[in-house]
Amino acid sequence: MSGSVPLQADVLPSGSEHYVALSLPRWGDVEEYARKRSSVAAGAAGYEESGLHRYVARLTRVLRDKYAKEREECLCFPSYTVAKRCREYIRVAVAGSEGARNAKVRILQLSTARPLTDEEASSKKECKIAVAFVAGPYFTHMLDYWRLSGEMVSSRVAKYVLHELFMIEKSQAVASSSTSGHRGENEEKDFIESRYGRQVNFTFAATAERLVKKRIATKMVDLDDEATLTNSTPVLDMDIVALQMHQHSDYDDDDDDDDYGNVGVAGENIQSLVPAESMSVEVNTIDNGSVADAHVNPETDIFLFASGMASLYTTVRLLTKLDEQRQTLRNNRGTASPGPEQHSKKTVVLGVPCHDTYEMVTTLSKSYFIPENGTDGLSKLKEILHSGEQILAVITETPTNGLLDVTNLVELKQLSELFGFYIVVDESVGGFVNVDALVYCDIVCSSLVKMFSGTEDVVSGSMVVNPQSKLYDFAQTFMASEHEPSSVLWCEDIIQLEQNSRDFVSKSKRINTATKRLLRDVILPQRGTIFTEVHHPSITDRAQYNLIKGKQDGGYGGVFAVQFSTLERARSFYDRLNVCKGPGLGGDYTVACPWQLLNQYDEVDKTLIRVSVGLEDYDVLKRAFEEAIAA
Structure with a gap:
């Protein structure tokens, strides 16, 4: 990504014919x-x-x-x-x-x-x-x-x-x-x-896939390997120096003076030089308090899919298959008896997720839906568990797609150890840089078309299996028989995804900083007047979020949401806000959408507008929100 992205409300800024986002300007x-x-x-x-x-x-x-x-x-x-x-x-x-x-x-x-x-x-x-x-x-x-x-x-x-x-x-x-x-x-x-006119060399696909998986596992760009993929034009030494100065800068999310919003990235084919943060898994065993250290193997523990939904859907199929085997084993042993154990265990959807996720889980499996995602949500989960019913898994987004709620994964992990269920986390809204959830769950799913890719022209997803999970061996067996790598991501898609994600760490940091400044300078001063509620992990669930926040480069993310006193005020603000409009998030450009109108949850206020901050010049972005508020 070179320079800043211009703001324009009636179109989405992409020259790609494979662009997948929608423009809904009014x-x-x-x-x-x-x-x-x-x-x-x-x-x-x-x-x-x-x-x-x-x-x-x-x-x-x-x-x-x-x-x-x-x-x-x-x-x-x-x-x-x-x-x-x-x-x-x-x-x-x-x-x-x-x-x-x-x-x-x-x-x-x-x-x-x-x-x-x-x-x-x-x-x-x-x-x-x-x-x-x-x-x-x-x-x-x-x-x-x-x-x-x-x-x-x-x-x-x-x-x-x-x-x-x-x-x-x-x-x-x-x-x-x-x-x-x-x-x-x-x-x-x-x-x-x-x-x-095609420029892509299909034979690079295997190397691109390996780099993408490694990037997910370690948040690191391998310069030596990537050199084989890049047919780049010469870049001036001054450009390289500027890029190194920008991307090696220490990022302190609590420092209000940090500002990457106006720094351009020189050279589209330059690789990110941000120091890597290894996705290292430290598992606290509740029984004896011992700590085991495991590193995700990019080749065996990470799986790529045609979309983020496909990764979640495959996870649900995996869990369903595991439960079917449990029932078969009990029947073969002759131990089945009337009661909950004789039937399929249910999956719990905790918190308000993207509506497609909710519909997929509740359509394809027996399930409970607990819309609350804080103390109240865990209390309802405990009621189910203490009733004697065994559940199969808890699926949760953190932060959630609309309200930006953060699940208490520490307590949820403790409950899973005590009651024997699995935890699946969708961290698409936060992204790999900002959220380190794997230590507290069995599987992490993500939509790669968002923050990881940024340009929203490659639909793709990933699943990361925790090597320390009790589910690990079964997951490996299931994926070996069910996963079809050759039919999941086409060679041109994986090559494009690799190119798009080379600087995803630096872009994440810039977006984190721009979001923090926008909230501080424009949004929060209007809370209680223009906005009745402001939702962002740094505001509503900061303590819980800090437990899963990326230790090296992580911030509180680039997505926030606001509510209004009336639907008319929400409509007026949305129509006058001069940024891109549509259901996408995590892209290189700022985009807003009336989230409840698109997802139709009774539990969510109809005036809720979600904003995903991009890479635009901060002063231009700030002015766009100020003008929408003043109108």
């Missing part, structure tokens, strides 16, 4: 988007309206026109195994309903050609996808699976497959569905030009 746009999501749920929407990237939507139309039977719709998945999971999801969803036997899912496997020479391998790769077809009335269930599981085909895969499989053949399906007689010809020309 409150009315958010309301319209929410209505469209409802129409998708009702089945009254096309592919683009369903939230598919334009390349994925185009590929889906082509495949439907070429292979679908009458009144069938289709969707693409990264593997045959994933498509079968979608088929099973639909079977369960429609079971017992009228006409359920008509909800049959056909699966077609397609593959592009393999490269024939080493030279071809730099720009050609075998790509396998699975296409699932279902009768139109049941297509919404397929879209639900795509959204909740996160097991999706990326825009780069769709673009590559379109070119390799269909564009050269001049698909009759594309031509017949075009509104212009030259549409198919023009699309083919666009894809051929893109193909010959």
Whole structure:
């Protein structure tokens, strides 16, 4: 990232054709988007309206026109195994309903050609996808699976497959569905030009994946390894010196004079030189107080996924499989007896998460939802535990997506040791630099499209398994049989993710500082007048957050939320705020959204506006909020 990002409310600042964020510049746009999501749920929407990237939507139309039977719709998945999971999801969803036997899912496997020479391998790769077809009335269930599981085909895969499989053949399906007689010809020309203009070398993918995993595990950029990936132009020595001075500066989150907000990063291909903070796990054993030290192995303990939702979904499947084995073992031993142990254990969603997370867990597993995330939430959890019911796991975001609440992971860890449940933490909002939660949980999941990538043009996710967890051996066995690395992240996606994340540590620190200054200078002075509530870990849950705050580079994060006395005031502030608007967070630019309007929780105030601070010039950002407040 070079320099500062300009503010602009009506567009999102990305030149990438693979950009995944939405622009919702006015409150009315958010309301319209929410209505469209409802129409998708009702089945009254096309592919683009369903939230598919334009390349994925185009590929889906082509495949439907070429292979679908009458009144069938289709969707693409990264593997045959994933498509079968979608088929099973639909079977369960429609079971017992009228006409359920008509909800049959056909699966077609397609593959592009393999490269024939080493030279071809730099720009050609075998790509396998699975296409699932279902009768139109049941297509919404397929879209639900795509959204909740996160097991999706990326825009780069769709673009590559379109070119390799269909564009050269001049698909009759594309031509017949075009509104212009030259549409198919023009699309083919666009894809051929893109193909010959491609700069990415596919053979770098394995090295890029290794670097990404290592970066997650250690928060460190390996300069020697990255040199093999960088086709950079020469950089002036003065630029390198400036970058070193900026990125080696000590960061003290309690020092009000710290300011990285106006420091530009020179040279897009320069690697981050921030000293590494190893993701070292110190596990306190409650029984004897001993401390074990373990280091995450990037190759064996970190798994990458097509999205953050896919990492959470896989974790839920892992836990469900473990519980199924428990029940099978008890039945085989003949020890099953009437009571809670005979049935599936429930999973607890603690705190108010992203609504897709809530819907996924509550749809795909037996569960409890405890919206409170502080003392009240733990008290309700204790009531369940002390009733004699055994639970399988607690899934929690920390900080949470909307209210920025922080779970008391220390006490939760103690409860898990006493009552034998597992802990899964989604730290996407805080990020690897700011949050060190692994010591208190069994699995950490994250959406890498946010702070780690920053540019929001690569949908991806990760799962980190705690090597000291009692779940570790089973998790390794499960992932060895269920995880399909070749179908999870396409080579172009992992290479782009590696490039995007090279300076994620320095960007996180700059955003932390800008957020602290914005809260201090503009937001908090208006608490009690313009804003009725201000939510940020440094304000509402500072003591709890300090227990999981990154020891070396960590801050309190770049996401905060504000509430208003009336909906009209919230609407006016949102419409006048001259920053980007939409549901994204953790990007290089500041973005705001009416969080409750998009997530529809009764437990959250309707006036809540969440803000994710970016890398803009601080003075410009400060002025944007001051003007919105004064209007």
